[in-house]
Amino acid sequence: MTLRSNITLIGMPGAGKSTLGILLAKALAKDFVDTDVLIQQRQGCTLQAYQKAHGLEAFAQLEAEVVGALTLDNTVISTGGSVVYSREAMSRLAAHSVVVFIDVPLDVLQQRIHNMESRGIVQKPGQSFELLFQERWPLYEAAADIRIEADHHAMDAVLALMIDALSKNHQGTADV
Incomplete structure (x- = not known):
């Protein structure tokens, strides 16, 4: 594995990581992998089904x-x-990737996600999406080399912001 030849996208469910990942891979002539899809292929079931059958801790271990x-x-x-x-997973990703946090405001995420029960979102029983957002946001920010403020931008605009930020990061400037 080449040191930091990869780009890893992190962020909340609904941030657009999968969609943007495909677009970014195409724009930069890179391969694309979705770790949620890898987990589903390995287990032969959806993320939600695995979590229901085995629990959150087992899912976290599987994901790692x-x-x-x-x-x-x-x-x-x-x-x-x-x-x-x-x-451990974030350390491994950071060693071989530029880590990009797609930062989407809570209100936008809530508008985008209509299938909370079937989406496979890892959250404690009774935990609201808002509390999950508040819990994860500082973790994303701490793990990221680059933070893209996606706000209400269309996917093509977010893609352009990512490409620009990655170009600046490659030149030694991490400011977005």
């Missing part, structure tokens, strides 16, 4: 194992929103 086993070069990696709970 799948991410820890990645040996990728020149790839855009879209992660599940809960990956930031695993220090």
Whole structure:
């Protein structure tokens, strides 16, 4: 694996990591991997079904194992929103990736997500989406090399912001 040849996208469910990841990979001529899809393929079931059957701790361990086993070069990696709970997984990703936090405001995320029960969002029983957002946001910010304030921008505008920020980061300037 080449040192930091990958780009890892982190952020809340609904931030657009998978969609933006595909677009970014295409724009930069990189491969694309979605860790949620890898988990589903490995287990033969949806994320939600796995969580219901095995619990949140088992899912977190599985996610850390799948991410820890990645040996990728020149790839855009879209992660599940809960990956930031695993220090080992984030350390591994950071060693081989520029980590990009797609920062979308809570109100926009709430408008985008209509399938909370079936989406496979890792959250404690009874925990609101708002509390989950408040819990994760500082973890995303701490893990990121680059933070993209996506606000209400269309996907193509967010993509352009990401490409510009990555270009500046590559030149040694991490300011976005």
